[in-house]
Amino acid sequence: MNDQAAEQATDQAIEQAADVATETFVAHRNLLFTVAYEMLGSAADAEDVLQETWLRWIRTDLQEVRDQRAYLVRITTRQALNRLRTMTRRKESYVGPWLPEPLLTAPDVAEDAELAESVSMALMLVLETLSPTERAVFVLREVFDVGYEEIAAAVDKSPAAVRQIAHRARRHVDARRPRETVSASRTRAALESFQRALETGDLQGLLDVLAPEVVLLTDGGGVIRAAVRPVSGADKVSRFILGGIVKHRNLVTADPTVANGHPALFVRVNGEIDGIITARVDAGHITGLYYVRNPEKLTRIASQTPLTLR
Template sequence: MANRDAGTDAGAAMTTATDSFIAHRNLLFTVAYEMLGSAADAEDVLQETWLRWSDIEHTTIRDPRAYLVRITTRQSLTRLRTLRRRKESYVGPWLPEPLLIAPDVAEDVELTDSLSMAMLLVLETLTPTERAVFVLRDVFSLDYDEIAQAVDKTPPAVRQIAHRARTHVAARRPRETVSPSQTRDALAAFQQAVETGDLTRLLDMIAPDVVLLTDGGGVVRAAVEPVVGAADVTEVLTRLSGALPQPTLVNGHPALIIRRDGRIDTIMALRLDAGLITGLYAVRNPDKLSRMNRETAMGR
């Protein structure tokens, strides 16, 4: 009888652990993706999180959400350091993996701002610990004590890291908030230019120092260095003439899907500053386009 009761208790505990993990899965995935910029690596982190979560005594856990975020953050930090070494040998510019996200997530302005291609690239310039602290504090609003446990620092140290990271990000993020209508206008001009090959209207919207990054990962043809300047960027864009781009939302922001022979060839995202296109991000690496046929559940 005692063995049966013990088995029943263990089964109930596992059910509770599973329910808690499922309830917070979207949050955990989003934390990992914000940390890594890769959905595939975020999924691996979630598997590691589950293995560790399922192997602890849950009766001692007072706040499952905080504990799960702590595990996910630590696993993400470990994975991030591995990714940084991998990126050193990456062929050409590395761009985050683009995602289709649900409309209700896209309505969360603060979250989608942190998910934009431009913002994720800014986060790439932080140290791993700075990135973790910034994401947990400024995106997910965790308190400093919780973050301290996640990154193995003291709360005062976390406050200093948060301030340093926030200052760093503020100096590099888009200089002003761009309205949805401005973004749609820029995207419409870009779409028309690609379809017709007429870059006249688009030239009026491109900043003189615009930067085009193309991520082919060494798998497909792409520029291995950033293309800088309106003249050089527009020359590259003329090669897309005749394609049929489809407007979509990538990471909650307007972007274009460019197909070739019925398959997704390129995801093109834009960065706008002061009404001008200052950044173009073209993801062509097929390994990074596999999720563009379905929505990815995210949340906070």
């Protein structure tokens, strides 16, 4: 074989390897995005992590990789951990409450109880209280059922240390996560009552659907008007909503949608997008309201985002 033929053969081999790498990455892309999103709570940052994962993956010698899916998850986890540590510092200067970026999700996400619970706003807010390493270990172990040895390789810890971290993180989350699993129909019914009261400015209607201990978190990111601290109690929450959203506005509409695998409301004021409201419901009443108004977190609400645990 002459030099030219050898060079052509090498180029073909490189192209074939690149094709295989691309096919594998595309096949697992939704899984990798879900891993990154659950670790970060930000779709924009998750997309950046996937780009970084791809750049490392394309330079990997696939002949040295025994389990390509596990290897991709490992790369994604490491990149997400690096980004999560940066985000932790960024959140310290964030104006007001920081809420995860809401994602419009397809019906199959809502039908998968395990997946829907893992990306719910309520649980993701609990994950915000974990350290970066604890969050990574919890997500990989409890959500994606990754083995301890694989997690250890991803977070640069020993399997024994990972077991301890997983136990500590699980205990922390269990103490704070919603104790009752509420059906989508009950959540939808509570949100329908909230929607009617919101659109008509009905104070009593809001008081009837809100639990006395309800807490409202509004995320404006310092860009859009929002409460800089949590608003607690049915009366204060109702008056804040009617005074801040409805008052002095010509038209408020709240269209039902599905965000993060659960019923939600897509709010428009005078026809313009204002934000997405998700809720935590207990015993038929709303105990938590999460209102994302920050425009930077509303960039992916025009279409559904595919998520998967597999």
